[in-house]
Amino acid sequence: MKQWMASMALLGFAAPALAETPAAVAGRWGLTVERFGVPSYGELLLTQDGERVTGTLSGIAVTGVIAGGAFHLDGKDFSQEPVTGDATVTADRMHGTITMTDGFFGRPTTFTFTAVRAGGPASGPPRRHDFAPTDFHREFSALVAPALVVAPGDTIQTITLDAAGADATGRPRALGGNPQTGPFYVEGALPGDTLVVHVRRLRLNRDYAISDDAIVRRGLDPDLAVQMKDGGKPVRWRLDRTRGLATLERPGEHTGAYAVPVRPMLGCIATAPSPDSGAPSARDSGPYGGNMDFNEIVEGATVYLPVFVPGALLYFGDGHALQGDGEINGNALETSLDVEVSVELVHGSRIMAPRVENDTYIMGMGLAGSIDDAYRAANANLAAWLRRDYHLTPSELAEVMGTAVEYRISEVADRNAGVVAKLSKARLARLSTEIQPPPPSPKGR
């Protein structure tokens, strides 16, 4: 079975009418439905005219009536099956039941749910959080308690361990496997939103990095496999933070003078996927981002990630002092980092996969089990961006991409390969859009 029921949209609810002043339900609510002990999350957007309520529930149209604190909702899901809900509304909370028909079971099933009113724009000024992590996480889990709650516009200053779990002093602080800093709960984030992460500062905080001398299996044809068969030994690099250069601690005969400018990057950055899908390892990647190992996620870059759970739950880690494309040794120059990011939200934008932006490019990530599939996914991601934000028709899309797209292979070391489809902002500047915003215009406070 693939993944039907598990990713089923959530849908509708309602409640008996009472002869009282109808409760105020207009606005945006985060919804949690409990199905056999597994929470699923949705977004409820309501407008109200006295007892009459209309709106959407995770994208499907619903209508409702409200009588006192009793709220009843009706709608039809994407398969035209009925959805009904009944809830009691108290202040900024609802609780009740929702009945929906699983196409798979073929019969209506009733689950309990709760809803919490989503906060409006934060009232105060952006804050700066100085966060010293104590626990690290080897999975991108939705069920871990947040390490810190932040608001859109806030900045987080913190550190990341290296991929093996060591900190700036070289001390092991967690088991290896890309232990992550976080998760950070972003107030107001609901499924369907986009989390915008500005990488404000990314700096080395120690004088060495560790890598190895293998080439990963995905990079080897049979001849190169034979040549590289003894690869895999650890290799230490010296990081000269003053001059910004990495050199080998024990160079070979031809690499004594070899030096590479450092360019610190985050190997991992993720939101938490829906608990329906389990908690992927911090060595994996997917629509939620994760271990993408893209060497353009550097200081100055902006990363867009889909939100699947309330609060988004931002994780990051696996800092690299520098990395060629694809992380072909399996390890990059693995090191601990000082990190500063700020976060924003775009409501209802529903991107399907991670995106990255810098001063000169917009970039759609494609992550899949082969480079070929990742390539198609990157095209689809960039195409969706151009179609939604630049309103291009299919013909225009083909013309613009055909003349301006650039492709990088960003990841070959992990289960998912990565390809990035890039478009120069110089090209984008010549596209007339109905409204003239920069790509997804993030909403601050």
Add this chain to the structure above:
Amino acid sequence: MKQWMASMALLGFAAPALAETPAAVAGRWGLTVERFGVPSYGELLLTQDGERVTGTLSGIAVTGVIAGGAFHLDGKDFSQEPVTGDATVTADRMHGTITMTDGFFGRPTTFTFTAVRAGGPASGPPRRHDFAPTDFHREFSALVAPALVVAPGDTIQTITLDAAGADATGRPRALGGNPQTGPFYVEGALPGDTLVVHVRRLRLNRDYAISDDAIVRRGLDPDLAVQMKDGGKPVRWRLDRTRGLATLERPGEHTGAYAVPVRPMLGCIATAPSPDSGAPSARDSGPYGGNMDFNEIVEGATVYLPVFVPGALLYFGDGHALQGDGEINGNALETSLDVEVSVELVHGSRIMAPRVENDTYIMGMGLAGSIDDAYRAANANLAAWLRRDYHLTPSELAEVMGTAVEYRISEVADRNAGVVAKLSKARLARLSTEIQPPPPSPKGR
């Protein structure tokens, strides 16, 4: 970072000498090392001559001395780094510390460990367990308490839910997503062993199955994608258990007479992977088996799975009334099943991926992110089987596979594609092996 430290071999330990009768440590021990809260498992095989101990620790050679209950061990890991251990031995248990050098950290680290003496061959006759599951699992987790403890040679009679969580009565019992029956703890199983599962009986226990009318993305070229763009609607099939036929409940114009013989199969069968690697979703597959959707895992088949954790922790579920190759609808004819399996163990056989055997074929599974990669993995799996159990040289291997290998594409619906490399037993019967056993000779009681 790829996965260095996390899958690092575990290695060595020791203890101060006392002027006492040395404790008896000869034999086989299951080892658990605790690293930053994450257990890792290994196998310790020891022989003893008074105070002198020699043996292996998860495959590396170790020597030790034992004085009273104090045990000290030394060895070198695969990178020639020292490993030392010190433990207190009491009856059938040890506890102590192990110090090993992580190639990544570059410095020795000390962890606590415990070891438990592995049971010998079971003394009693094989038992039959009638198991009515109450909890179901959507992940192949090593950290779930066993549902039942069984011994090699035992038989388990139980049921599986359908992929959406419904039982024989159609009642939802768990959230969809291939909820699994188990896990079953097999006494004596340690990492490096192979779990042998004989599928003794696999029978329909209700009169319908559910599928859909899509073709999965991996199966669509651009033209077929356009043709199939409206696919994905649920489709119910009638299961005639008397005649053994599946027919459409609402056939189309050309499928009124269409009937397919049922051939019940298990879509999922797995051991638990090491907790180092996280707990994969029951929709995923890997070296541990999992959601392979191979339509030869039917009554009469034998499945070989690597053991990664003590007790192996066998899971199965996701029954299909029948399925064409690859599960190209994303769903097969999903249904609940009556299941009977018996289990055996092969110690120390260290297979790298799942294998299947029936009366006429040995079959090596290849599971990977593309069909091309799965194809190479299937070759490597079958080649390893032929080389170890049939002692073939590289030339002989090429000659035998070149003349006799058969390939099936077994899975296209999930994250991993599956390819099966098969070799007929009629061909194998003509190969002279030094000893003349059937493939991996499973050990009963």
Add this chain to the structure above:
Amino acid sequence: MKQWMASMALLGFAAPALAETPAAVAGRWGLTVERFGVPSYGELLLTQDGERVTGTLSGIAVTGVIAGGAFHLDGKDFSQEPVTGDATVTADRMHGTITMTDGFFGRPTTFTFTAVRAGGPASGPPRRHDFAPTDFHREFSALVAPALVVAPGDTIQTITLDAAGADATGRPRALGGNPQTGPFYVEGALPGDTLVVHVRRLRLNRDYAISDDAIVRRGLDPDLAVQMKDGGKPVRWRLDRTRGLATLERPGEHTGAYAVPVRPMLGCIATAPSPDSGAPSARDSGPYGGNMDFNEIVEGATVYLPVFVPGALLYFGDGHALQGDGEINGNALETSLDVEVSVELVHGSRIMAPRVENDTYIMGMGLAGSIDDAYRAANANLAAWLRRDYHLTPSELAEVMGTAVEYRISEVADRNAGVVAKLSKARLARLSTEIQPPPPSPKGR
């Protein structure tokens, strides 16, 4: 540039009117347009009512007027650009000019053309041709003079050299690289038709075959590549024609008793592709068939190939005494063969890729640069077969394939990988089709 102009459809023509009895043009004509010295072929199907002519030109609708021997035609191509023709009709021939607008040039271009009336059904009984080849061909070329002209229904009895060019006596007769027997010109075959080749007899005619002990690059993961690095040495097999067994001339330690039943097959069978596309090497494959190395092209099988040029130009060769799936040594058991085939035509069926049929299965070949792409192509090929001949709707197609499709990996040794999508005739027998024919009903005399 991809392949626009080169594969452009040919379209339309015409001629000045004279006050004479209009020439009779009704019927089917084979058309040859000469463009810059490169012939392109088409089919002209006309009906006539006095001076009025209607019909199709390689699939586009045309209308015309005929006055004496002067014929004028008009139509619009698939891009709605005008097409006009003017020809002089004499007996069973036309010659004239055709003017069409190349979407690429963006302006009308005039070319000369000739047309020849296609023969009707052969009048005599099927003939049997005993053909002793003297020339062999290392390309599937449209520009080679036919070795023999045959009619639909005829049988050809001949021989094939082995892949290295040796005949039944072991004598080299041509340079290696799959030298082909043929080409055979099939009367009445025009582009858009399907050539049906029944493999009547396929027999060994010598006592040895040659292969090697490599595994091809596509089959090697990095570990297996290291193990197989010394592979590639020639290996001779003894063919026991009495017992039908192949054994190694110099077996290894474990293969002394190894014997495999022979199952002679044609590694290559092809029509000639359009000269527009060049002449592919006899080691290549494509829509025209070619070096498919599919081990079900044995005695008793029927092969369907698209026709691209007048006469179809059938080639075959590269006999294998037997072969595991995929030809993973790069060579199978290469040998010369006695071959007997009969041919038929299906007019206007326009299949897109080779198909194979035997007593129990219909099989769609997928040929592409990766196994993944070949897999999708095989699906598309089988789906087209089921949709056209069994009239299945998209939903029905998904249901039938989901429950009954079987996949083989047929080729891994050459530039194109091959996958075969098979459907059992037992399943097909339960599909109600409007008319009740076997798949493509071949037309004999």
Add this chain to the structure above:
Amino acid sequence: MKQWMASMALLGFAAPALAETPAAVAGRWGLTVERFGVPSYGELLLTQDGERVTGTLSGIAVTGVIAGGAFHLDGKDFSQEPVTGDATVTADRMHGTITMTDGFFGRPTTFTFTAVRAGGPASGPPRRHDFAPTDFHREFSALVAPALVVAPGDTIQTITLDAAGADATGRPRALGGNPQTGPFYVEGALPGDTLVVHVRRLRLNRDYAISDDAIVRRGLDPDLAVQMKDGGKPVRWRLDRTRGLATLERPGEHTGAYAVPVRPMLGCIATAPSPDSGAPSARDSGPYGGNMDFNEIVEGATVYLPVFVPGALLYFGDGHALQGDGEINGNALETSLDVEVSVELVHGSRIMAPRVENDTYIMGMGLAGSIDDAYRAANANLAAWLRRDYHLTPSELAEVMGTAVEYRISEVADRNAGVVAKLSKARLARLSTEIQPPPPSPKGR
């Protein structure tokens, strides 16, 4: 059969001794062996000490004796099978027979051959050739008569047609399908050499280009396939040669201001492959280069191509005014060009695939049937470059590529996908090589 005999190395020869002054054979000879009407080419490098001759024949060691004009040679091929030759030497020519054992036939076969002394360094100054082509070629054929003979160091000034065959005036001059200018015979080029092509000048010579609005099949996932299903219409671009900008002749609603800087490039550049392998279409690519559509083959770039036949036979064509990565429309901005290239030779360098170099990068092309395979091929190509010219050990190779490699997807439109592995010259400058030459040091006059 794969391709054994056909690519077999050519090997050895000899002649009876006479009591005369031995002919002078020292030096470099181009060898042509005729096998069943198909020429194969090799290189013979000889040194002479009176009657004693030693040297290599296409890479295998040979020894010989020369008596008067009678020359006899002996050697062993790569399978240790004997090779013998007998020739009559007259001035700068040889003719005779060569006997070699085909591993496939398993018995010695004798063929006739001729050899011609390869010219030394040209004596005169480099010349400049102003070449106005009249014939164009749709295949990269070794059997076409050269259009022009040039010497290493010479410069060729000429034009290319657009992919559809139109020239600077828009007039059709050849059938579409990338008609090529050339072939140019480079004096002294023998199989095993590398042809170095400096692209000196590449300029637009008309005011429009033609493309289309499709996205190629390799670029489409199922969703994008549905969105782009109506793509494929011709699109004309205006080329403003003064401002160096391309704009749409008929822009859409959002592309009225869209303008892209032109960057003229050669879609095709190739040497002729060995006639053993047939003549690939000018729409194909391979080790010989061909239709690579790499948008860095612009003015200022240097292209390295392996030489397979005497004279190398350089072809080029398929100019693009500009192109995004991969040529994802199937067509780029197709146009005619003014071209100026100069050529050089590197003897005996035996590169396996095309390479490109510019001021800032060395770039290894990978061309294969999938992006994944092209990726591995690109790695192997760059790795071979770094190992041979920079003498890197496997560990050093991994360290340098891991920290500095960059990947582009260069081609998705044609049968072969293309990936480019790049290394910055800034990184290379820090590698100590034994000798300090730029990559392959081209030999001028």
